[in-house]
Amino acid sequence: MPEIKYLKRMTTQPRLDTNIYRLQIPKINEKSIVEEAKRLNLTGNIKTAEVLKNPKELSYTEGPYVVTLYQKSGALRFYDSTRWQMDDGTSHVTMSDDDAVEIAEKFIKKTQLVPMAECKLFKVTHLHVGVQERDSNKAEERIIDTGVIFQRTLDKTPVEGPGGKVIVYIDSQGDVTGCDRIWRDLSVVYRKVPSNQLRPTRYAELNLAGYWRRADVKRIDVKETRFGYFEAGRSESQRYLQPTFIMPITLMSADERIVMKSVHVVPAAQRPVGSIMPRLKVVPEEPPREE
Amino acid sequence: MGTVLKCRVGAEWINKFHNDACKQNNLSYRDDHAKDFCNKMKNKGHTKVFCFGNDNAWERDFRHPDYGGNSLNYLDNVHFCFYSDHGGNWGNTMHIAFAVKKDKCLGSSSEWKLGVKMLKWFVLDCCQCVLNVNSSHICAVWFPPAYGVHMIFGFIGNGTDGWWTRNVGADFGEDAAKGNKLSNAWLDAAYSYWADDDAIAMAYGATQSEAKNRRDNETVNYRDWDVTSSRWLAWKYRR
Numbered sequence: 001m002p003e004i005k006y007l008k009r010m011t012t013q014p015r016l017d018t019n020i021y022r023l024q025i026p027k028i029n030e031k032s033i034v035e036e037a038k039r040l041n042l043t044g045n046i047k048t049a050e051v052l053k054n055p056k057e058l059s060y061t062e063g064p065y066v067v068t069l070y071q072k073s074g075a076l077r078f079y080d081s082t083r084w085q086m087d088d089g090t091s092h093v094t095m096s097d098d099d100a101v102e103i104a105e106k107f108i109k110k111t112q113l114v115p116m117a118e119c120k121l122f123k124v125t126h127l128h129v130g131v132q133e134r135d136s137n138k139a140e141e142r143i144i145d146t147g148v149i150f151q152r153t154l155d156k157t158p159v160e161g162p163g164g165k166v167i168v169y170i171d172s173q174g175d176v177t178g179c180d181r182i183w184r185d186l187s188v189v190y191r192k193v194p195s196n197q198l199r200p201t202r203y204a205e206l207n208l209a210g211y212w213r214r215a216d217v218k219r220i221d222v223k224e225t226r227f228g229y230f231e232a233g234r235s236e237s238q239r240y241l242q243p244t245f246i247m248p249i250t251l252m253s254a255d256e257r258i259v260m261k262s263v264h265v266v267p268a269a270q271r272p273v274g275s276i277m278p279r280l281k282v283v284p285e286e287p288p289r290e291e
Numbered sequence: 292m293g294t295v296l297k298c299r300v301g302a303e304w305i306n307k308f309h310n311d312a313c314k315q316n317n318l319s320y321r322d323d324h325a326k327d328f329c330n331k332m333k334n335k336g337h338t339k340v341f342c343f344g345n346d347n348a349w350e351r352d353f354r355h356p357d358y359g360g361n362s363l364n365y366l367d368n369v370h371f372c373f374y375s376d377h378g379g380n381w382g383n384t385m386h387i388a389f390a391v392k393k394d395k396c397l398g399s400s401s402e403w404k405l406g407v408k409m410l411k412w413f414v415l416d417c418c419q420c421v422l423n424v425n426s427s428h429i430c431a432v433w434f435p436p437a438y439g440v441h442m443i444f445g446f447i448g449n450g451t452d453g454w455w456t457r458n459v460g461a462d463f464g465e466d467a468a469k470g471n472k473l474s475n476a477w478l479d480a481a482y483s484y485w486a487d488d489d490a491i492a493m494a495y496g497a498t499q500s501e502a503k504n505r506r507d508n509e510t511v512n513y514r515d516w517d518v519t520s521s522r523w524l525a526w527k528y529r530r
Contacts, residue, residue, distance in 0.1 A: 085475050087507050087527075123484055131503055131525040132426050134434050139426030147529065149484050162455050162485045216308075217316045235458050248486075250449070253315040257379040258388055260318060260418060261451045263486060278454050283306055283322050289347040 002217040004209055010201045010225035010245070018155045018193045018229070020273055021241040024185040026074030033060045037067050039111050040078050056235070073163065074185065075234035076113075079178030083171060085145065087129050091172035093143040097124040104148035104168035107176050114150075114166050114183050120158065122151035122165065145177065146170045152183060154229055160246045161265075163231030163238070182234050184241065193243055193269045201225060204245035204266040211264065212251075214280050219252040222264075230265050230276055243268040244276060295470035296514045299409070300332045301341045301369035303348035305376040305390050313396035315388045318452045321375040324416050324460035328373045331464030337511075340369050348376070349393040358402035359394070367408040370514055371467070373460065378417030378445075383431040387417060400432065406439030411514055412473065413443050416459060416481075420445020421491060429493070430524055437495050437521035441505055441513060444477040447489040447528060456483055470510045474527050482529050491528040495521040 030046060038044040042062045049062040060067040068077040101121060109116050125147040132139035152164035159165075163182040171177050204225060212220055230244040247264040265276040304325035306318045322344055333339045343349070353374075354360020355367075366372050377388040385400035405413055421429050424447060433443060444463075450456075459480050466476035474492035481490035494509060495518045496502030502523035505513065 085478070087503070089503070125484065125529050127478075127527065127529045128424065129503075129506070129525070129527050130424075130426055130429075131499055131506075131523060132430050133499070134430070134522050134524070137427060139430075141426065147484075160485070162483065165484070167484070215317055215319070233455055233458070235462075236455075251316045251452075253377065255315065255379075257381055257386075258315050258377045258418075259379075259449055260316060260377060261449045261486065261488075262453045263451070263455070281306075281319050283344070286344055286347055289343060289349075 001209070001213050003219040004222060005219065006222045008224040010227070013201060014198055014227040014268070015195050016155060016157050016227070017195050018157055018243040019189045020191045020193060020269060022187040022190045023239055023241055024187045026071065028058050028069045028071050028074065033058050033067060033069050036069065036076055037062065039113070040065075040067060041111070042067070070234045072237045073182060073232070073234045075180070075182040077178070077180050079169070083175070084169060084178040085127055087144050091142065091144050093126065093146055093172045095146070095174060097146070099174070100124060100146040100148050100170050103170050103174055103176065104150070107168050107179070108150070108166065113179065113181055114152070118152050118154065119150035119166065120153050122149040124148055144172065152231070157243065158228040159231050160226060160228035160244065161230045162233035164229065182231065184231060184238060186241070190240060190273065191271070197270045198243065198268050199270055201245065204247065204268070207266045208247055208249070208264045211277060211280070217251050218254050221250040221252060223248040223250070227268065240273040242272055293470075295335070295468070296512050298332065298337045298370040298511050298514060299340050299368070300329055300337050300371045300373070301365060302326070302329050302373040302375070303343045303352065304374070305345055305348050305388070307345050308390045313388070313390055313392055315377050318376065320452050320454065320457045323457045324375040325373050326460070327458070328414070328460035328464035331461055332371065332468045335468035337468060341365065346391045348389055349391065350389045350395045350398040351393055353387070353398045354402045355404040355407065357404065360402065362403065363408050367404075367406065367410045370409060370411045371511070372410060372412070373414040373416060375416040375460065378415055378419050380419035380422050380432065383428065385415065385420065385432055387415070400436045403436040404438040405436050406441070406518065411441045413440055414463070414477070415443065415445035416450070418446060418449040421447050423447065424528065424530070429526060433493055433524060434521065439518050439521070441495060441518050442473060442509060443493045444481070445491055446481065447491050447530065451483065451486040451488050453486065456486060456488065467511060470512055472507070473509050473511070474506055478527065478529055489528060489530040491526055493524055493526040496523045496525065499523050
C-alpha cells in the first residue's frame with residue numbers, strides 16, 4: 001500500500017447541480033471543414049484548396065493556412081504555417097497578458113469559435129527562445145508568442161482535462177497565428193446529477209488508494225482535489241461528459257530524486273457512466289535480450 | 292512534402308522495476324510512447340533498429356566506451372533515439388533509471404558522448420531534462436555530453452505518465468517521420484497545459500546562426516549536415 005500524502009484536501013462537498021451529458025458523434029467531412037474554413041475567414045473553396053484525409057484527421061490547406069479537424073473528437077486546429085510558433089529572429093512579445101486576452105476574446109467572438117459566455121480564462125502561456133555560447137555566461141532570450149487558453153464551463157462547473165479548452169496563439173505584433181479548439185458538442189442530458197447525488201470526496205480518496213495500490217508505488221503526493229467535468233484530448237473518442245473529482249498526483253520513488261506526475265480522475269456521480277481511469281496495464285514480458 | 296531522408300531509429304523504455312537496488316516506481320505508458328514512436332517512424336520507411344523494454348533496456352547502451360559502455364553499438368548507432376522512463380537531474384547532470392543493473396541502475400550524462408558516431412536526435416521522454424529555464428543551468432547540463440548530436444528533446448521539471456499523454460510518442464513520431472520541423476513537433480506533442488508538462492527542444496551549432504537555424508527549422512532531412520562543433524546551444528520551450 002503506498003503512503004498517500006495530501007498536500008491539500010477538498011474539505012467541503014461540491015454543492016453544484018450537474019448533469020451527465022451524452023455527446024454528439026463528430027461528423028468530419030468536406031462540408032464540415034469548409035464551414036470551419038469560412039468561419040476562420042478563408043474562402044472555403046475546395047477547388048483551389050488542398051483537402052487531405054487520413055484515419056486520424058481531415059485537413060484543409062489554403063495558401064499558408066491549414067485547418068485540421070480530428071476524426072475522433074471533432075477538435076479543430078487552425079494555423080498560419082509561415083507564422084505559427086515561428087521565430088523571425090528579432091521579435092519579442094512586449095504586450096501584456098491582459099492585452100493578449102483581449103485580442104483572443106475578440107477573435108473568439110468574431111469567429112464564433114465557441115460561445116464566449118462559456119469561457120473562463122485558464123492560463124496564459126508564452127513560447128520562449130534562447131541561445132548561448134559555450135564559454136559565455138550570457139544568453140539571448142526572447143518571447144515569440146502568447147498562447148491564451150480558455151476553459152469551458154458548464155452548469156457553473158469547469159471542464160477539466162486536456163479537452164474543454166480553446167487556445168488562441170498571438171504573435172508579437174498582436175496578430176492571431178493559430179488556434180486550437182477541443183470542445184465536444186453536447187447532444188442531450190443523459191441524467192441529471194443533483195448535488196445530493198454526488199459521491200463524497202472520501203470516495204475519491206479511497207478510489208485513488210485502491211487503484212495505485214496495485215501499481216507498486218512507494219509514496220503518492222496528492223497536490224489537490226478539484227471538482228469538474230472531464231473532457232478528453234483531441235485524439236480520443238468520448239461519448240459522455242460527466243462530473244468528476246480530479247487529483248493531480250506525484251508518484252515518489254524510494255530515491256525521492258526520481259518522481260513522475262500523473263492525474264487521477266474519478267467519476268463523481270453516484271451512478272456514473274463507466275470509469276475514467278483505465279485499468280492498470282499489464283505489458284507482456286519480452287523475450288530476454290542476448291548479452 | 293518532398294523527399295524525406297531515412298533514419299535509423301532506436302528506443303528503450305521501462306514500465307516495470309523490481310524490488311532490488313534498482314527499484315523505482317513502476318510506470319504504465321512508457322511502452323506506448325517508445326513503441327508508437329518507433330512504429331510511426333517505421334511506417335514511413337525509417338529503419339527500426341532496436342526497441343528494448345523493461346529488463347532489456349540497459350544503462351551500458353548509453354554509456355560511451357571511454358567509460359566502459361557500449362553506446363557505439365546502440366544509442367550512437369542510430370540517428371534517432373527515444374528513451375522513455377524515469378529521469379532525474381541533479382548536480383547539473385542528467386540521470387536515467389534502469390530496472391536491471393547492466394552495468395548500473397542509473398545512467399549519467401557525465402558518461403555520455405552524444406553524437407560521437409551517428410546519433411543526431413535524442414529524446415528524453417522522462418522527467419527533468421532540465422530543472423528550470425535558467426540559461427546557465429540548461430548550458431551546464433547539455434554542453435558537456437554533446438559530441439555532434441544535433442538536438443535534444445525533453446521536459447522542464449517533471450513529466451506525466453498517464454493515458455491523457457500516452458500519444459506523445461505517436462504524435463512526435465508521425466510528425467518527425469513526415470519531415471516536419473522537429474522542435475515544433477516535439478513542443479506540440481509533449482507540451483500539456485492541463486498536466487503542466489513543459490516541453491523543451493534544444494539544438495547545437497558551430498555558430499549562433501546554425502544553432503538557431505537547427506532549433507527553428509531542422510527536420511530529419513538535416514541528417515547529414517553535421518554539427519562540427521557544439522559551441523552554441525539554442526532552445527525553445529512553451530510555459
